[in-house]
Every structure is written in structure tokens, then in C-alpha cells.
Amino acid sequence: MLGERNTFIPIDFSLLSSKKSIINGINKDIDKRSAGYNRRKEALQSAPEQLPGMIARSLSKGIQASYVLMDSWFTQQPLIKAIVDQGIDVIGMVKNSQQRYQVNGKMLSLKELYHRATPLPEKKGVLRVITTTMANGVAVKVVFVRNRNNKREWLAILSTDHSLSEQEIIQTYGIRWDIEVFFKTTKSLLRLQKEFQGRSYDSLISHTTIVFTRYIVLSWQNRCHNDNRTLGGVFYDLCDEMQALDWAVALQQLLELFHDALDKIGKRAQRLIKSQLSHWIAGLPTYIKAYMPDLRCES
Template sequence: MLLAWLKPTRKDTLDGRRLTLQELYYKAALVQGNTKGILRCIRTQLSPGIPVTMVFVRHRSNKKEWLAIVCTDLSLSEEEIIRIYGIRWDIEVFFKCAKSLLRLQKEFQGRTNDLLISHTTIVFSRSILLAWQHRQSTDNRTLGGLFHLLCDEVSQLDWAVALHQLIQTQLQQWIADLPSYIKAYLPNLSCES
């Protein structure tokens, strides 16, 4: 499935005639209803004869302009085309940031496979940390909220009972994770109440 944004100078065919993207925009039918920025939609063909769906959406920063998105999967609705394009655009933005801001191409100039994999891993780890930090500072559903919910639940328990259960669970897990040759020397380890 091809999904791409087209520039206004592109020429495509409609009913055997070659039309510019601007001409296709005015030939396309208006999309009615709650469309979230979708202006028009048309089924047409690219110059080599490939059938496509073209969706024209409002430009976010300039409301007088529009953008054209073309899709070769004719079974998708206009909303689904926009959703998939949005996901793919996020990937493009990620790679642009990785190359320009996180120095994916410029920090190391090695040619070995191991160096390239290591450097890419470091850059992607930086991105993950930045995304995590951004989420921690902006999302109200982070661990702070979970901590407060847990505190409310635990406050109903007696602290001695809760601490005993926690220690017993952790000790049992630690014993279970020990290698078998160490467990042989510690046959009867248990946490008594």
C-alpha cells in the first residue's frame, strides 16, 4: 500500500485526462459530516494507470491551504487513510529528530557493523529517555498516580500485616530464584509468622 503526500505540481489522470493536483481538488467531491479536517476525496489514477484514493485535508498552520494524501488501498475509508498517514508521519519525525538532534549520522564515523549497531542503540536509548522524561512531566497517569492509588489501598491494611506479606513474598521469590546447588545447602528456608 502506497501512502504519500503529494506536491501541488503533480499531474494525475481523471477520465483519461491529465490534471494538476489543483484541478483534481476542484473536481473532488466535498466530504460531509464530522470529518476532522478532511475537505474532499476522489478516486482517480496516477499517470501509469494505478488506481488511487486522494484525500485532501486542511493544512494545520495555514487554514487557506490544503494537503493531498494519496493511497493505493481502495478499501480504506478517508478517516483510516488519515490515521495511517499520521502514524507514518510520526515515524518520519522520529527519524528526522534522531538524525539532526540526537546526532545519529554525525557522532561516529565508523564502518563496522558492531559500531553502527552500538551507535544506533545509544541514539535510540537517548530518544527513549527523552520520551520517558516528557511523559513523566506531562502525563497525569504516571507512576505518581499509581503510587497514590496504592497508598489508598494499603492504608486499609494493618501495616504489620502488609510488611510481613511483602517480606514473605520477596523472600520466597529470592529463594525460588537461587540456583539448585545453593538450594541444596538451604533445605528448610521459610518465613515464619
């Protein structure tokens, strides 16, 4: 799934199956070079095993992303390292499990890490923060926040991008909620579960693709018609073009002033000054000349 603060779209998915409850297995007649065969192989993997491949496919298609946002089910140290190795930072909720973090040569649990973290003046629920290293060597910043459902407890959000402030980590992680809205919309409004039923794996893949495509169209329409910030990029591009035009016009006007001034002095001085200007114009970079095709000094 690909999302930012304004728009969310699905870009990849996988339908997983338990090895113990397979109804239709992989038919021996299926071409192993086909997408259908690869989809069936993926279905037998666990969800964390799927993510590195999905990210690699997205990057290979030219999709750019700054962060992978994950809940505590996926925020496992091997998966985090696999994602970071692909050049993308991770922000995710962390649960108190067997994972360990290194502090001053000691391996600590998440609960022990909380007591080692630096207390902060509580502001908007932020309790503590600490920069540490996971057992696999990946450096992380862990922010501890108050659990709104139980104020006696805390929650931990991990980020591999240390440059973010505590509030930026929390706000960026909050974007992950869009995927919950997406699931609710596809199931309730786009009838992902009820519109089609069958035992053909290919049909299930096709139906899911159609439903997700509907959501992409709706998301795009919403961005075009309801989000005024969509035009921001066009606005700044036009501003840059206008600035370049103003600069070109100003330089052309400056040369015209030179011409007017030259008409008032002797011919010998005119030839000398025009010769110097011609040499200067000839030495200008090509990209400047492209802005000012009329830039010349006749002698």
C-alpha cells in the same frame, strides 16, 4: 524503517553522497562482491532509487508490511508503481507538481483534481476525496485535508489502498511522524552526529549501525515494559487454547454419559451402540484425536 501504532524500529539505511563532493571514492582494490562495494554503489544513487531495493531486502528477510508511508519528496509515480508491484500499498503526501491524474479521459494536475473531487461535510479537516488513476496506470484514492498551518490551503494524501476510509488514510499516514521522532532521538540523545567523526565510509556505516541498534534495544525495552498491549497476542493464544480444551472436555463428558446410559440397557443394545460409536470415533480427523487422546469406546 518499520513501524506500527505502538513501536518503531529502523531495519535498513543508506548513507548517500553527492557525486560532486566525493572525498574518498570507490577504491579499485575493493572486492566488488563485498558489502562495502555495494554500499558505495548505493551511496551514489538518489534516495528514491534506494527504496525498491530496501523493500525487497526487507521482504526477503521475512519482514511483513502493509503500507509504505512517504512524504511528498518520495511520492513520485514511478516509485509508487515500483512499490505496488512488490505487493505493498503506498500512503503518502502529494505535492502539486508535474504529475498528472486521469479523470474521464483527461489528464489533470493535482490542483485541477481538487476541484473535481467530491466535497465532504468538513469533519476533522477532511475537505474532499476522489478515486482516480495516475498517468502510469496505478489506481489511487486522494484525500484533501485542510492545512492546519494555513487554513486557506489544502494538503493531499494519496493511498493505493481504496478500501481505507478517509479517516483511516489520515491516521495511518500520521504514523510516519515516528520517523521524525527517531531522527531527533538518534541525533540528540544517541549522538549520531557527534559521537564519531571520520572520513572512512566503512566506519560511518558501522557507527550508524551501532546507534540504530541502540535505538532498537530501547524501543524493544519500551514495548516490553511500558506497552500493556504487548501481551495481547499471548492472551488471545491462551483463550484459543482454553476454548479447544473446553470443547475436548465437553465431548469426553458426553461419551461418559453414553457409557452410563449403556449400563442401564440390555447387552445386545449395548454392543450395537458401542460398535457404532467405535466406528464414529475411528473416522474422526487426526487433529481432533490429538486434542482427546482418551477418546475411545470400549466394547
